[in-house]
Amino acid sequence: MNLRRLALLAPTFLLMVGAAAAASAAGDQPRLVPRAVIPNVAAGDPTPTPTPVPPYAGQVAALVIPAAGVDGRFPVEVRDTAIVAGREAFEDPSRPDAIAWYPRFGRPGFPAANSIFAAHIDYVGYGPGPFARLTAVRPGDAVSVLMDNGLVYAYTVVSVDIVRLSDLDMDAVVFPFLPLERERVTLISCGGTFVPRPGGGGEYDSRVILVAERTIPR
Numbered sequence: 001m002n003l004r005r006l007a008l009l010a011p012t013f014l015l016m017v018g019a020a021a022a023a024s025a026a027g028d029q030p031r032l033v034p035r036a037v038i039p040n041v042a043a044g045d046p047t048p049t050p051t052p053v054p055p056y057a058g059q060v061a062a063l064v065i066p067a068a069g070v071d072g073r074f075p076v077e078v079r080d081t082a083i084v085a086g087r088e089a090f091e092d093p094s095r096p097d098a099i100a101w102y103p104r105f106g107r108p109g110f111p112a113a114n115s116i117f118a119a120h121i122d123y124v125g126y127g128p129g130p131f132a133r134l135t136a137v138r139p140g141d142a143v144s145v146l147m148d149n150g151l152v153y154a155y156t157v158v159s160v161d162i163v164r165l166s167d168l169d170m171d172a173v174v175f176p177f178l179p180l181e182r183e184r185v186t187l188i189s190c191g192g193t194f195v196p197r198p199g200g201g202g203e204y205d206s207r208v209i210l211v212a213e214r215t216i217p218r
Contacts, residue, residue, distance in 0.1 A: 053109075053151065055107070055109045055110045055111075056109055056147055056149060056151055057107060058147050058148050058149055059076075059078070059147065059148045060076045060101050060103075060108065060115075060145055060146070060147060060148070061076065061146045061147060061148040062074075062076060062145075062146040063076060063099055063117060063143070063144075063145060063146075064142075064143070064144040064145075064146065065134075065137060065141070065142075065143050065144075065187075066141070066142060067133075067136055067137045067138065067141040067142075067157075068131065068132075068133040068134050068136055068137050069132075069133050069136075070099075070130055070131070070133075072146065074097055074098065074099050074119070074130040075095075075097065075098050075099070076098070076099045076100075076101050076117075077093065077094060077098050077099070077100060077101065078100075078101055078102075078103060079091040079092075079093065079094070079100040079101065079102055079118075080102065080104060081102070081104075090102060090116070090118060090188075092118075092120075093118065093119055093120065096120050096123035096125075096126040096129055097126070097129070097130060098119065098130070099117055099118070099119040099130050099131075100117065100118045100119065101115070101116070101117050102115075102116040102117075102118075103115075105174055106183075108145045108147065108153045108183070108185065109147075109151070109153055109183070109216075110183060111180040111181070111182075111183060111216055112178040112179065112180050112182065112183060113178075113183045113184075114174065114175070114176055114178065114183070114184050114185075114186055115145070115183075115184070115185045115186070116174060116185075116186050116188065117185060117186070117187045117188070118131075118187070118188045118189065119131040119187075119189055120132075120189065120190070121134070121189045121190045121191065121204070121208070129189075131187065131189035131208070134160070134187060134189050134191075134208045134210055135160060135162065135191065135208055137157055137160050137210060138157065138160065139157050139158055139159060139160070140156060140157060141156075141157045142154065142155070142156065142157070143155040143156075143157060143185060143187075143210075143212040145185060153214060154214060155184070155185055155212035155213060155214045156212060156213060156214065157210060157211070157212045158184075158211050158212060158213050159209075159210070159211045160208070160209070160210045160211075161208070161209045162191045162192055162206050162207070162208055162209075163206055163207055163209055164192065164205060164206045165205060165206060165207065168207055173186060173188070173209055174186075180216070181215055181216050181218065182213055182214070182215060182216065183213065183214060183216060184211055184212060184213040184214075185211075185212050185213075186209065186210070186211050187208075187209075187210040187211075187212075188207055188208065188209055188210075189207065189208045190203075190204035190206070190207060190208070191204060191206045191207060191208035192204050192205045192206025192207075193205050193206070
């Protein structure tokens with residue numbers, strides 16, 4: 001499978017200039033209902049050393065990134081890939097407030113796994129998306145993944161990069177080499193400069209790539 005230079009998170013990440021800001025006014029956004037009880041993890045807290053537990057192959061219930069204002073309210077949904085213009089591309093989230101998870105590429109808690117999540121930075125008619133503040137996160141900040149059985153995996157951010165689409169190597173993003181005692185989550189959203197298209201719409205010229213990792217206790 002080759003995802004190199006994938007046209008990721010388009011076309012529904014294409015926005016009208018100024019539309020997101022207008023839609024962020026009170027009353028325009030749907031009410032978000034908490035889906036789980038989230039642990040109190042403060043930005044910058046060190047990743048705790050967990051007790052060894054067998055990997056759990058269930059569903060992700062919530063994602064928490066305090067430094068980005070992601071507090072577990074955004075629903076996490078399972079998505080996959082689709083063929084777009086002859087290339088394999090990640091499916092967009094089905095709604096602007098959802099975080100997409102692609103379990104075919106990795107599940108939290110499994111040795112050497114890389115769990116991929118994606119969400120909108122903003123969306124026409126809705127406003128700021130779940131990953132609107134992803135670039136506010138810094139190395140050392142905390143990321144928590146809550147599974148549907150109550151298990152929590154705690155990660156530490158190691159990098160946050162804005163990569164131009166022309167330089168984006170999706171093979172390296174999706175298929176990193178990891179030793180068995182490490183695993184990671186990779187969060188992806190649009191970023192950089194919004195380039196409008198004649199007649200409406202447009203596309204961001206970059207992607208935000210956040211990587212967080214944890215050590216698996218032996």
